[in-house]
Amino acid sequence: MTSTSGLPSAKTLRLASARRRLRAFIDQIAELGTSDFAHLDGKDALTFIKGYSLELREVLERLTPEASEASVNEACAQTSLMVSRYTDILGFILRSTNVRNAFEMHFPLKRLVETAVSPDARLIMSSEWKFVPFTYPMTLDWLPGFALVGGPAPESDNVLIVPLAGHEIGHSAWRSKQLKDQLMADLVAAIAQTLDDMPAETSLVSNELGVDGVALAKLRDAVLRSAIKQLEEIFCDLFGLFIFGRSFLYAYEYFLAPGWGMRSAYYPSSLDRVRYLIEAAEKLGIAPEADLFEAWGDSIPLKFADGAVIRLADAAVAKIYPALRAITFNILADHGITPPTADATDRVLASLRQHVPDGEGATLPEIVTAGWLLLRERGGLSLDQDIAEYKILNELMLKSVEVSEFKLRVEAHA
Amino acid sequence: MLSAAEIVGALEHQTKEERLTVVPWPERDELLRKGETSIDLRLGRWFRSFKQTRTPSVSLVGRIPRDSDEPSETSRTKQHFVPFGSNYVLHPGRFVLGVTLEWLRLPASLSGYVTGKSSLGRHGLVIETAAGIHPQFSGCLTLELANVGEVPLEIYPGMPICQIFLHRTQAGEEREPDRFSGRRKPMLSPPKADETFMRLVDSRPDGA
Numbered sequence: 001m002t003s004t005s006g007l008p009s010a011k012t013l014r015l016a017s018a019r020r021r022l023r024a025f026i027d028q029i030a031e032l033g034t035s036d037f038a039h040l041d042g043k044d045a046l047t048f049i050k051g052y053s054l055e056l057r058e059v060l061e062r063l064t065p066e067a068s069e070a071s072v073n074e075a076c077a078q079t080s081l082m083v084s085r086y087t088d089i090l091g092f093i094l095r096s097t098n099v100r101n102a103f104e105m106h107f108p109l110k111r112l113v114e115t116a117v118s119p120d121a122r123l124i125m126s127s128e129w130k131f132v133p134f135t136y137p138m139t140l141d142w143l144p145g146f147a148l149v150g151g152p153a154p155e156s157d158n159v160l161i162v163p164l165a166g167h168e169i170g171h172s173a174w175r176s177k178q179l180k181d182q183l184m185a186d187l188v189a190a191i192a193q194t195l196d197d198m199p200a201e202t203s204l205v206s207n208e209l210g211v212d213g214v215a216l217a218k219l220r221d222a223v224l225r226s227a228i229k230q231l232e233e234i235f236c237d238l239f240g241l242f243i244f245g246r247s248f249l250y251a252y253e254y255f256l257a258p259g260w261g262m263r264s265a266y267y268p269s270s271l272d273r274v275r276y277l278i279e280a281a282e283k284l285g286i287a288p289e290a291d292l293f294e295a296w297g298d299s300i301p302l303k304f305a306d307g308a309v310i311r312l313a314d315a316a317v318a319k320i321y322p323a324l325r326a327i328t329f330n331i332l333a334d335h336g337i338t339p340p341t342a343d344a345t346d347r348v349l350a351s352l353r354q355h356v357p358d359g360e361g362a363t364l365p366e367i368v369t370a371g372w373l374l375l376r377e378r379g380g381l382s383l384d385q386d387i388a389e390y391k392i393l394n395e396l397m398l399k400s401v402e403v404s405e406f407k408l409r410v411e412a413h414a
Numbered sequence: 415m416l417s418a419a420e421i422v423g424a425l426e427h428q429t430k431e432e433r434l435t436v437v438p439w440p441e442r443d444e445l446l447r448k449g450e451t452s453i454d455l456r457l458g459r460w461f462r463s464f465k466q467t468r469t470p471s472v473s474l475v476g477r478i479p480r481d482s483d484e485p486s487e488t489s490r491t492k493q494h495f496v497p498f499g500s501n502y503v504l505h506p507g508r509f510v511l512g513v514t515l516e517w518l519r520l521p522a523s524l525s526g527y528v529t530g531k532s533s534l535g536r537h538g539l540v541i542e543t544a545a546g547i548h549p550q551f552s553g554c555l556t557l558e559l560a561n562v563g564e565v566p567l568e569i570y571p572g573m574p575i576c577q578i579f580l581h582r583t584q585a586g587e588e589r590e591p592d593r594f595s596g597r598r599k600p601m602l603s604p605p606k607a608d609e610t611f612m613r614l615v616d617s618r619p620d621g622a
Contacts, residue, residue, distance in 0.1 A: 038495045099493040103459075354430060355552055355593050357517050359437035388594035399517050399554070399598045402459070403438045406515065406572070409498055 011072050012065055018079040019060050025083045025090075026053050032094055038103040041110070041122040042096045045143055049086055052142045056082060082142075089140065092148060096126035102157040104398045107405045108364035109165055112243065113147055115335050117172045122146045125165070127156035137171030147172045159368055159397040160375065163251040166240030173239060174232050177331060183231060183320060190319040191223050194312055201308045219309070222265075226313035229266035231324055234317070237273060238280050238328040245340040246286045247369040249277060250376070259296035265310055271298040272314065280325050284339055340365040348400060349373050355392060357399035361407040371397045416524075416580040418449045424524060424580070434580070435519040452577040455528075456515040458554060459571040460599040461494040461502055463510045475615075476607030491602055501568040504539070504561040511600035512557040515572060519552040519596075523585075526578045528555060534575070538563015541576050549583055553596025 008016075029050045037043045060075055095101075106125055113121045128150040136148040149168045155161055174180070195202045195216075205222075206215045240248045259270035268276065274293045281288050301307040340363065348358040348370035358367065371393055375381055381390040416424065422442050424434035440453050469490060491511070496502050504510060520526060525548055530541030542558045557576060561567050569575070 036494060038497060099495060103495045103497075354435075354519075355596065356435045356519050357437050359435075359439050392594040392596055395553075395596060395598045396517075399437070402515075402598070403517075405498070406438055 011067075011069055014076055015060065015063055015067075015072050018076040019057070021083050022053060022057055022060060022079050025087065026050065026057065028087075028090060029053065032090060035094065035097040037097055038101075039096075039106045039110075041146065042093045042124050042126075044122060045089075045093055045124060045146055048146075049089065049142055052082075053086075086142065089136075089143070089148070092126045092128065092150060093124060095128070095150075095153070096124050098127065098156075100153065100156050101125065101127060102159065102398050104402045104405070105159065105162055105364070108401060109149075109162070109169070112166075112337075112364075113169055113172065116239075116243075116332060116337060117147065117169065117176045118145070120145055121172065121176075123169075124148045126150045127153040129153050137168065137175060139175070157394065157398075159394055159401070160247075160371055161251050161254065162364065162368055163240055163244035163248040164255060166243045166248060167236040170236030170239030171232070173331070174235055179235060179327065180228055180232070182327070183228070183324065186323065187224065187227055187231070187316065187320055190316040191220060191227065191312070194223070194316045194319070195220070198312060198315060201312050205308045205312075219312075222309045223312045223316060226265040226310060227316045227320075230268045230313060230317045231320060233267050234273070234276050234321065235324060235328055237277055238325055239332070241277060241280055241286075242284065242329055242332045242339055243337060244365045245284070245345075245369050246281065246288065247340070247365060247372045249281060249286075249288050249292060250372040251368075252277065253292055257293075257296065259293075259298060261299045263299035263301040263306075263310065265301070265306055265313070267299075268314070268317065269299050269310075271296060272317075276321060276325075283325065283329075286339075340369045345369045345373070351400070352393065352396055355396065357396045357403055359403055361404045362400060363404065364401055367397050367400045367404075415451050416582065417451055418445050421451075421453060421580060422446060424521070427521075432521045432523060434521060434524055435517070437517045438515065440516075452579045454531075454574040455555070455576050455578060457557070457569060457571050457573050457575040458513040458515040458598070459496050459498070460513050461496065461510050462491045462600045462602060463494065463508075464490060465492050474605050475611055476605045493599065496571050498571055501570045503566050503568055504559060505566045506538070506561050506564055509558065509560045511602065512559045512569070512575070513598070513600040514555040514557065514575070517552075517554050517596065517598070518547070518578070520547060520549050520580075522549045523583055524580050525549050525583050526551075526580045528576050528578050530576050531574060537567060538565075539567050539569070547578065552593065554598050556600040556602075 007013075029046050033043065033046050056079060060079065063072055063075055106123065109125065110123045113123045122145055124146060126148070136143070136146070140146065140148075147169060149165045151158070151161060151165070202216075202219065205219050237248075237252075240252075244251070256270070259274070261270065263269055267273070274296055278288055278293070301310050344360075344362045344366040347360065348362045348367050351358045352370055352374045358370075362370075374393060375390075378386070378389065380386075381393070421434070422445055424432075425436065425439070425442065427433040436453060436455075445453065472490070494502065502510070502512075518526075525546065528545055528547060530539070534541065538561050540560045540562050542560070547555070555576075559569070
């Protein structure tokens with residue numbers, strides 16, 4: 001089909017562009033497949049992406065010059081969307097092969113995902129240059145069984161920040177356990193109660209939206225959206241805390257201190273998060289240092305009306321929180337996961353103080369907790385003269401992690 | 415040279431400072447049963463191969479050419495991680511740095527010598543290490559692995575790759591250990607400049 005200029009029509013050329021873009025994308029997958037994969041999950045992810053890309057290519061190839069404009073446009077839009085979205089993922093997979101990563105951590109974290117989320121779950125650990133953090137907790141259409149967890153590139157071999165991966169893996173558990181559905185009825189009731197309990201906030205927002213029943217329904221929806229997202233974030237914090245013990249608190253403080261910032265409606269306020277963490281830590285028998293979160297500032301909502309919605313959501317969340325904590329801890333305990341033990345942590349700490357790795361097979365949380373304790377008793381190891389000691393601490397933790405894997409593999413086949 | 419029983423004694427020494435540390439621990443019963451005077455060490459998972467670069471040459475006496483930056487580990491080599499169960503293929507004529515799986519720490523009273531295993535050497539795998547291990551060394555041992563045979567060789571992380579013989583050192587002046595030097599990856603340390611040698615090469619041909 002040609003245009004009035006004698007050239008092929010715009011529709012034909014648009015389709016050709018989509019085909020070329022997809023071909024380049026598929027070629028790139030083949031290129032990435034030749035990388036050195038330390039773990040097979042990344043390579044398997046490429047196979048899945050390639051399979052779906054080939055299906056999409058078939059759709060494009062089936063479109064003849066006589067195909068309707070609407071069909072061509074839909075196929076082109078779909079191609080553009082998927083290529084754009086999964087190019088990001090290809091980059092993530094490529095970075096997962098970079099030797100800057102501490103590949104030793106994959107084994108214990110993969111076991112955690114298999115135990116706490118699904119025995120069939122896959123894990124890709126990588127790094128990112130724009131640290132958001134990058135995480136896709138089994139939410140990608142083409143990679144539904146894959147949890148993608150990225151650390152910040154300059155610190156992608158830093159064991160001390162790995163407890164934060166516990167939070168990210170928590171998002172996968174939130175979905176796989178369908179906790180949103182589980183909590184919904186109680187949350188709706190809590191919101192209704194909260195709206196009654198806080199008439200000033202309710203009328204403030206309702207007046208802005210209007211005074212009819214529609215306004216109240218919109219308000220309930222807004223509060224529900226905020227509250228359910230907040231509960232998910234709190235669940236993930238508790239998930240990380242239960243698994244990694246006090247090291248989660250240290251890693252959390254390392255990354256987010258001293259709070260402040262703009263308040264998102266989808267996160268608890270920075271002070272509320274800390275309050276929930278401290279309360280849950282005490283339930284677990286962890287006594288955080290009294291000054292650990294000292295002088296933290298709260299995050300502030302950007303818009304006035306948001307503030308009222310958020311206050312209502314916060315109040316509803318506070319009502320649900322005790323049940324959420326119990327659910328979180330029960331889920332993990334039911335899967336046979338236990339917090340780091342004091343005995344093992346002390347043993348690892350004693351080894352690290354001697355500048356040797358643990359040889360008895362500690363868990364990753366025990367090792368990283370001991371690492372944090374040593375770092376803190378050594379004053380933070382941030383000065384120039386501390387660089388060598390700081391580096392060897394990471395080396396010793398990673399070697400301890402590797403030795404645990406070695407022992408588990410050998411004992412599993414004894 | 416320490417006997418099997420003495421090695422086990424050093425591994426179980428009550429005093430931390432006098433204890434020989436090998437992690438993962440060698441099988442004590444196996445050591446005693448075999449009665450050998452060495453500890454087998456296993457191959458680790460990190461490798462470092464050499465790559466072609468713009469580096470014109472590398473001085474083995476610690477001299478840096480005037481118009482050149484010091485070639486770093488990163489610019490001259492490429493790292494590889496091989497998971498347990500997979501292998502690294504070392505082709506004939508090729509050379510790669512490997513590392514022991516074990517982290518060692520020798521007390522001030524012990525030194526060691528590392529040698530390859532003859533069963534591997536017969537297939538062409540030569541394992542030359544920093545053969546002498548000084549007292550108070552701490553870390554994983556970098557292994558220089560070369561295939562001098564005629565067929566590619568598969569080497570696996572976790573396989574026994576070399577052995578360490580241990581010797582008791584005479585009591586003498588203790589040196590301050592470099593407590594933070596240990597690494598889990600193979601290292602390519604730059605050669606240290608020797609003062610005497612430097613004076614020799616910097617002297618004028620007429621000896622003035």
